[in-house]
Amino acid sequence: MTPTPRSPLPQLTRRTFVVGAGTLGALVVAGCGSTSSGGATSTTVSPDTLNLALRFDPNSYALAGVPQRLVTSVVTNRNEPPDDLPGSLEFQLTRDGQPVGDPITTEAHADGVPIAYFPVRTTIAEPGTYSLTTTVAGTTLSTPMIVSPAAGSTLVQPGQALPVVATPTLDDPRGVEPICTRKPEICPFHAVDLTTALAAGSATALLVSTPQFCQIGVCGPVLNLLMEYRDRYPSITFVHAEVFAGLEGPDGPTSPTVAAMGLEFEPSLFLVGADGVVNDRLDIVFDRPEITTGLDALVA
Numbered sequence: 001m002t003p004t005p006r007s008p009l010p011q012l013t014r015r016t017f018v019v020g021a022g023t024l025g026a027l028v029v030a031g032c033g034s035t036s037s038g039g040a041t042s043t044t045v046s047p048d049t050l051n052l053a054l055r056f057d058p059n060s061y062a063l064a065g066v067p068q069r070l071v072t073s074v075v076t077n078r079n080e081p082p083d084d085l086p087g088s089l090e091f092q093l094t095r096d097g098q099p100v101g102d103p104i105t106t107e108a109h110a111d112g113v114p115i116a117y118f119p120v121r122t123t124i125a126e127p128g129t130y131s132l133t134t135t136v137a138g139t140t141l142s143t144p145m146i147v148s149p150a151a152g153s154t155l156v157q158p159g160q161a162l163p164v165v166a167t168p169t170l171d172d173p174r175g176v177e178p179i180c181t182r183k184p185e186i187c188p189f190h191a192v193d194l195t196t197a198l199a200a201g202s203a204t205a206l207l208v209s210t211p212q213f214c215q216i217g218v219c220g221p222v223l224n225l226l227m228e229y230r231d232r233y234p235s236i237t238f239v240h241a242e243v244f245a246g247l248e249g250p251d252g253p254t255s256p257t258v259a260a261m262g263l264e265f266e267p268s269l270f271l272v273g274a275d276g277v278v279n280d281r282l283d284i285v286f287d288r289p290e291i292t293t294g295l296d297a298l299v300a
Contacts, residue, residue: 049077052141055284063150064127066157070120071284089134091120111287112225154262162272165260167194167241176245176255181212189240197237203274203298209267210243218285219267233295
């Protein structure tokens with residue numbers, strides 16, 4: 001995969017949807033060809049070649065006044081994960097060169113996904129242009145992002161009711177063919193549609209992803225990870241919805257679920273309580289510990 005040229009605030013188009021949010025930001029994080037369950041393949045580099053890569057659209061993803069999970073990765077100028085990456089990093093949000101809030105210590109995650117990442121959890125009070133900064137091996141890494149007013153976003157947020165939309169099932173594909181692009185077999189999350197799950201008052205885990213067309217190599221792995229948890233949480237209904245309505249992929253229409261959730265990236269896992277309210281949302285990349293924490297919260 002060819003790295004995306006470094007740009008302070010790259011402007012994006014609808015065509016970037018297919019590659020997932022992972023290619024948006026300073027650099028593409030390596031991992032498309034990796035199959036390691038313990039993290040991405042590392043390489044020995046000098047500290048001055050490191051960059052902090054945002055794994056979300058720095059123009060529009062972050063919202064003010066809403067709890068955020070800002071996924072970042074540390075990569076080299078060759079778009080490779082560095083050797084001896086710390087198990088945790090301290091991140092500082094800044095605006096006009098001044099710290100905003102307290103530093104945020106974030107653990108590294110890479111259990112079951114091909115990409116090591118740091119999910120920074122924070123709430124940013126005001127819209128504006130900010131930078132996210134951390135220090136690795138004595139070198140300060142910083143990258144800018146725009147924080148937008150939450151009122152202008154259609155993306156379903158934690159604390160909001162999940163929209164009711166009929167998702168494709170084995171009995172009724174609802175115009176989506178195939179209903180699941182996982183290979184060699186479709187996933188088991190198409191027996192019950194989302195409308196039925198929500199009407200039954202069931203805690204629900206809705207994954208929106210397209211294993212066949214996601215080019216950053218995590219949509220398939222996160223679906224496979226979620227399949228590991230189906231039998232461990234019998235009180236939770238698991239539902240998978242494809243991003244695209246057909247095999248045309250990005251050249252064709254998206255599925256109704258994408259529009260209903262306000263998505264412009266993938267994958268996204270909506271963790272919904274029995275009351276139909278989104279308890280949490282995991283975007284872009286998430287590993288076993290984050291999935292476990294999210295599902296545990298639904299049955300607590």
